[in-house]
Amino acid sequence: MTTQVRISREIQLAARPDGVPTAENFALVERAVPELGEGQILVRNTWMSVDPYMRSRMDDKESYIPPFQVGQALEGSAVGEVVESRAEGIAVGATVSHFAGWREFAVLDAADATPIDTALATPQQYLGPLGTTGLTAYAVLTDVAPVREGDTVFISAAAGAVGSVAGQIARALGAKRVIGSAGGAAKTALLLEEFGFDAAVDYRAGDIAGQLRQAAPEGVDVYLDSVGGEHLRVAVEQLRHSGRIALVGAISGYNGSAPEAGPDLYLAATKEATLRGMLVNSYFPLFGEYIGKAAGWLADGTLRTRETVYEGLDQAPAALLGVLSGANTGKMLVRLG
Numbered sequence: 001m002t003t004q005v006r007i008s009r010e011i012q013l014a015a016r017p018d019g020v021p022t023a024e025n026f027a028l029v030e031r032a033v034p035e036l037g038e039g040q041i042l043v044r045n046t047w048m049s050v051d052p053y054m055r056s057r058m059d060d061k062e063s064y065i066p067p068f069q070v071g072q073a074l075e076g077s078a079v080g081e082v083v084e085s086r087a088e089g090i091a092v093g094a095t096v097s098h099f100a101g102w103r104e105f106a107v108l109d110a111a112d113a114t115p116i117d118t119a120l121a122t123p124q125q126y127l128g129p130l131g132t133t134g135l136t137a138y139a140v141l142t143d144v145a146p147v148r149e150g151d152t153v154f155i156s157a158a159a160g161a162v163g164s165v166a167g168q169i170a171r172a173l174g175a176k177r178v179i180g181s182a183g184g185a186a187k188t189a190l191l192l193e194e195f196g197f198d199a200a201v202d203y204r205a206g207d208i209a210g211q212l213r214q215a216a217p218e219g220v221d222v223y224l225d226s227v228g229g230e231h232l233r234v235a236v237e238q239l240r241h242s243g244r245i246a247l248v249g250a251i252s253g254y255n256g257s258a259p260e261a262g263p264d265l266y267l268a269a270t271k272e273a274t275l276r277g278m279l280v281n282s283y284f285p286l287f288g289e290y291i292g293k294a295a296g297w298l299a300d301g302t303l304r305t306r307e308t309v310y311e312g313l314d315q316a317p318a319a320l321l322g323v324l325s326g327a328n329t330g331k332m333l334v335r336l337g
Helices: 132-144 161-172 185-193 208-215 229-238 265-270 280-300 313-324
Strands: 007-013 026-032 040-049 078-085 095-098 105-109 152-155 177-182 199-202 220-225 239-247 274-277 307-311 331-335
Touching: 007 313, 026 313, 040 095, 078 105, 095 105, 132 161, 132 220, 132 239, 132 280, 152 161, 161 177, 161 220, 161 280, 177 185, 177 208, 185 199, 199 208, 208 229, 220 229, 229 239, 229 265, 307 313, 313 331
Parallel strands: 152 177, 152 220, 177 199, 220 239, 239 274, 307 331
Antiparallel strands: 007 026, 040 078, 040 105, 040 331, 078 095
16 A cells, blocks of 8 residues: 655745846745654644745845755745644644745644644734734834833834834833834825824835924934835934934845945934844744733734735745735735645
8 A cells, every 4th residue: 555645835946036036036846745754743834924034035145044045945934733743742733833834734843843822813923913023023122122111113114014013012112102114105094093103104205304303303212123224324313312223124125236325323323322133033032921912912902913915825926025015014924725
């Protein structure tokens, strides 16, 4: 009697992009799923996360995380159902989060999977407000560039996964005024009407500096930077003395061949400002603390979230191209099953 081989589809990196990625940089490939070894599980992925940092991994550059390899599957955060298990402590039927997205089935060592409580929140929320995007917002505003009572907080990419959560967390931590930057009238209206921001900067309307001065005439105490470029330069100009900036991302320059012009660091020095980078993996020990608080915020309505969902693994490349162009509101997700 022969055992039927399970086939899984995955998205591979077909070629490294030169500037803005296109569909030709990706390939949808079928592969046989390997047999499980002792201590391993087989997960049928149901949701996967799509995040801006994935663009930098498409380049062959040294960074804090290895680049994707041509001819190999991409990877990223995902959740799914355990359909086979040779690992003690993780039973068939459990829902787990892990880092082997961009494929329908993932074979994992049990240590690389985290069981999640779907009674506490929906599975996909563990990729957004209860995942690394939510943790990023929390770590920034409690440690990297901590919010103090009465602060004015400015957040770039504020309609995105991190920014939309960060604005609401800033308010919960005592910020007096929360300002967000987003692209277009629909997104800036959402910041004000649903996410509770006090003012919004529409970067597509131009004159970011003038808009921010109008929104924060007395200056900004904390800035969460996911964009870099002009946003960062303007934030330093509007920063108050001893202001704090968290350098989380620089999406405006991800597709460029050369780094964008930076802020006036002498001006930052005269303001005794703090500019501090952050990598979310340095804050994984905070996950328990954060999820305990965030689950309560979700339950009582303190924290509102949005999702942009693409259907099917074959749409994952389009989802990544979309998140790089600002097509998403809230968390960008792909539903696999």
